[in-house]
Amino acid sequence: MNSTVSIAIVGSGPAGCYTAQGLRKALPNAQITIYDRLASPFGLVRYGVAPDHQNTKSIQAQFARLFERENVRFAGNLEVGSDVSLKELRSLHNIVVLATGLSRDRALGICGEGLPEVYGAGRLTRLFNAHPLQTVGMPRLGESVAIIGGGNVSIDVLRLLAKQPADFANTDIDDAALAEYMQSPVRHIDFICRSSVANAPSDPVMLAELGRIPGVAFSCLDPFSVPDDASRIAGARAKAIETLLETRGGPDTRVEVSFHFGHAPIQILGDGHVCGVELAATGSQGATNVVVADSVVTAVGFDFDEDDWHGLGPIQANATTGQLGNGLYRTGWVKRGSRGTIAANRACAKSVTEEILRDLPTLDMSTKPGHAGIPWQALAHAVDYDAWKRLDIAESGAAAEGRTRKKFPSHERMVAIANNHLAGALGASEN
Amino acid sequence: MKIQVLFGTESGNAEMAAEDIAASVRDGGQEVEIHDLSDFSISELQHDPVYVFICSTYGEGDLPNTALPFFADLSIVGPDLSGMRYAIFGLGDTFYTETYSQGATKLDDKLRALGAERIGEFGRYDASTWEPVGEKAVEWFSGVLTELAVH
Ligand SMILES: Cc1cc2nc3c(=O)[nH]c(=O)nc-3n(C[C@H](O)[C@H](O)[C@H](O)COP(=O)(O)OP(=O)(O)OC[C@H]3O[C@@H](n4cnc5c(N)ncnc54)[C@H](O)[C@@H]3O)c2cc1C
Ligand SMILES: Cc1cc2nc3c(=O)[nH]c(=O)nc-3n(C[C@H](O)[C@H](O)[C@H](O)COP(=O)(O)O)c2cc1C
DSSP, rough: GGGGOOOEEEOHHHHHHHHHHHHHHOTTTOOEEESSSSSSHHHHHHHSSTTTHHHHTTTTHHHHHHHHSSSSSEEOOOOOOTOOHHHHHHHOSSSSEEOOOOOEEEOOOOOOOSSSTEEEEHHHHHHHHHHHTTTSSOOOOOSSSEEOSSSSSHHHHHHHHHGGGGTTTTTTOOHHHHHHHHHOSSEEEEEEEEEEETTTOOOHHHHHHHHTSEEEEEEEEOOOOOTTTOOOHHHHHHHHHHHHHHHHOTOOOEEEEEEEETEEEEEOOOOOSEEEEEEEEEEEOOOOEEEOOSEEEOOEEEEEOSSSTSSSOOOOOOOOOOEETTTTEEOOOOOOSSSHHHHHHHHHHHHHHHHHHHHHGGGHHHHOOOOOOOOOOHHHHOOOOOHHHHHHHHHHOOOOOTTTTTOOSOOOHHHHHTTTTTTTTTTTTOO | EEEEEEEOOOSSSHHHHHHHHHHHHTTTTTTTTEEEOOOOGGOOOSSSSEEEEEEEOOOOTTTOOHHEEEEEEHHHHHOOTTTOEEEEEEEEOOOOOGGHHHHHHHHHHHHHHTEEOOSSSSSSEEGGGGOOHHHHHHHHHHHHHHHHHOO
């Protein structure tokens, strides 16, 4: 039976890749294709994980094995919804697994959110990562920015904004975006986290890392303590923050960071433009206080499109099942919501893979054309794994001094390089 | 001699290293089995195979969550492992200065406390080096095989 199973995985981020690993192990003869709308594989590992966290990005080597050794096909530059409909994709494969992630910055749902200087963290992290579909450029942050949200993505944003160009050695940060930001870097950052220090969603090591950036001074107005019976991680977080607070910056201080743990934003203030954020201590009815800010970056997670997703209606997170229909599944962030690290997607993919294998006897197992049945107009511009490797090599070759690679922020150019349509021009300088 | 490779992983790197070691053993014409510690019970531990533990580190220097039940069972049941031989390779990252590779160290301490005998050097892989983990693991394991040959 398995000899003819054809499987489409939509999205080549961690969730899609881990699912392909699991399905390949269980179904050695299945035809497995991972589709992605981008010319490059690996999703947020490439375009979300901060450019100065290259160790985290090195997981790409594990996923690359799928395409290099495990006979999984990569079909990039194929967007489900425009190049091929979900309906058509389902008709071409026995099993379709959506692993499309979530990219829309979640709204805060408070007054003032529509002001022009309120930006999503996804936009900033995509810019620093040279995401080709992030066409709106570097926002104007002014002197003071308030970062709302206390998770690891907030800390990524804080770190990227607080660093100087010299701190980005051996990264693949987008130099054009960095240069644009460095024309007027922020001088003050308010870090607003709804949870207490003990319950905050951040990794203590990420906090501790902030102390290694030269020229940054940290303060925290409210005293904090963690209960004696708090988890070890809470203790480690408190210790990391205490250590940061001891780093009272000297005369070389470029950036001041103020922590506000246990505070929720009530409204963003400003008449036409952001001038501050009103905060209230969580759990207390009482007084509010205002932090002055020229701009706000929201980092409170990522959302589902409320609109009709390829005819499936509005999608909600679901912790229990990955099944969306007969032969149709989802995994990763598009299943669970925007929670968890890369590793969490491995466990998630494992459970969805088990679900699929359990359902196999009930699925339509008639022979399907799979990838070969994709409309020729779409296949003609698709980027396969060899083409991606061409782009990969071009990126490494174009790396400036002190950079691990240069990512091209134009998707058209990525596709052209990958598919060798720039013959002879590869060595030319790239922007 | 039968070799059993047991891996504890959260993001899959230890599994990849385990697979590479298993492949190199197979290429050498020896028998090898590979298991995820999350699917392996301490009751399956025997005296004759040589066990190869490949294990990463998470949290505050802990074992990866998929290996925690196995580790907890070792602690609670406290089986007598005397006579059992094993080798161990830890994956970690020196970015985590204070807890570098501690997960594998905890497992090693436990196995020895229960009477098992470690063969060869404690292998360590530091993700900050950006070296290919599979190659490093296979290189380390060839040293273990040399040790085994003298034993
Ligand atoms: C800014 C940021 C930093 C992060 N840093 C870390 C970190 O340091 N460490 C860590 O462990 N985790 C980190 N994470 C979390 C981690 O990135 C996620 O857990 C993980 O990427 C989710 O995997 P996924 O496969 O569900 O989604 P994604 O990684 O988003 O992959 C989805 C893929 O689907 C493709 N796609 C979407 N729609 C379509 C379509 N219609 N047709 C075809 N393809 C489509 C996309 O192009 C993308 O490649 C970070 C997240 C963010 C946002
Ligand atoms: C959230 C997190 C916590 C980590 N904690 C530690 C640690 O305390 N000590 C260490 O040496 N490595 C730590 N690491 C690094 C991992 O052990 C390393 O990346 C390893 O290669 C992961 O292997 P795996 O994919 O098999 O789980 C941590 C990694 C993450 C993502």
